Amino acid sequence: MAMNDDKLCLSREEITELTRAHTRARQLAFLRNNGIRHYVDNNGWPVVTVSAVEGMQPQARAKGPWKSNKAA
16 A cells, blocks of 8 residues: 555654653643644544644635625
């Protein structure tokens, strides 16, 4: 199976490296204390999305001021 460059979640090894903790409880405590968004899977392990760590791409801003399209 080929690896996909645009992966969605960090691997368990990457979460261990990020938190420097090997147990579920310590990993969850680290993520909670540092405000890193995560969820817990069915086995109790934390799951962290890549965007939670790297940040989101800046969204394109609308050009020019807002104008009403209401007919006068």
